[in-house]
Amino acid sequence: MENEDFFNSLAGTNKTSYELRAQFYKMVEKEIHPRHTTILSSGQICNHIWFIIKGFAMAYIEKEDRKIPYQFWNENQIMVPVNSFFKQLPADGCVQLLEKSTLLAISFSNIQKLIEAFPEFNQFMCSLLLNLQYSSERRVFHLTSIDPGERYALLLKESPFIIRKAPVELISAYLGVSRKTLNRIRAKK
């Protein structure tokens, strides 16, 4: 059931064989971690893609004692530090759980095996990458073209779970403003 959600999130609308699906299910492992667990530290090479069954997480970079999140993940989302995982390089940032979380994980080597055995699986990875690239590009556009108030409104509309679950300090850093400014935005309406 949960494995199915994981697979479908990766496969999207693409066609897929039954064998691939079955192989995939065998490779998935379930993990439960308490709040504040650091799943990936900066400098480490990420060797898993995760799927959040329950919980909430972020990727952030520490900058002068401040945590700057560049990504949040919610339940039913694929969680992957792109660069570190796909290039197998040390991560720039950390990945941390902000709630007690139940995750599904599949390892890099298993992903490799699936790609070799089922060329279609490579398509899934490419689509995933394309979507992530598009999100980043969109975020760059918003950070350069609209003011903090509108950015907040947009976040509230598109990712209300972030507003609901993350502390003000992190939301404001994610939006590129100070905690004070976010407070002011909230006070206005």
Place this chain on the structure above:
Amino acid sequence: MENEDFFNSLAGTNKTSYELRAQFYKMVEKEIHPRHTTILSSGQICNHIWFIIKGFAMAYIEKEDRKIPYQFWNENQIMVPVNSFFKQLPADGCVQLLEKSTLLAISFSNIQKLIEAFPEFNQFMCSLLLNLQYSSERRVFHLTSIDPGERYALLLKESPFIIRKAPVELISAYLGVSRKTLNRIRAKK
């Protein structure tokens, strides 16, 4: 010669067969366009990847009569509007040449043919995508974590060609500040 530069930029450090290279060269076409040519209008589906032999270009989105560039390309760089090209969807932004430019182009259908005939070529595309994703993510981090002065210094260090070739109005929009602020930054040092 120029075709070789194009191919090498795509192939990177990956291994490649002679046949692939030869096929690729046959598919490349050279184009020369005057300054200010719009290579891709927003809403169009991009069906080429380009390589800039000579010239300078940007991708931008028009917002309240202001052009917000989200990407600049210089000589010897691969120019591709990722989302529109790879997903074959209408582009969000425009691609415009800021100088008279000489380009090499290869079409989407030809890229498809190369991928089918030479699986290695798919790897090139994935690497390209990975690098672009990483750049975007890095840019997001800079926009949220460092102030305009440092962003300018970084841009000057990492992409001096942008500072040299683009007008102030566009550089400031790219950095997410007003023209006035960029002037002040420049006046300080």
Place this chain on the structure above:
DNA sequence: CTCATTTTGGGACATTTGGCCCTACAAGAA
């Protein structure tokens, strides 16, 4: 449940940024 700790929201003030405007300079067209 209670206590310790963290998080939040807001006030005061300094600093930065943006908008508008004008002048000087540079670049492209004829």
Place this chain on the structure above:
DNA sequence: TTCTTGTAGGGCCAAATGTCCCAAAATGAG
């Protein structure tokens, strides 16, 4: 070349943002 157009830089003022601070509220641990 000369003319026209567009771009750069800076002054002035208003608005927005950041920093430092504190008190109230919320949260988690035992």
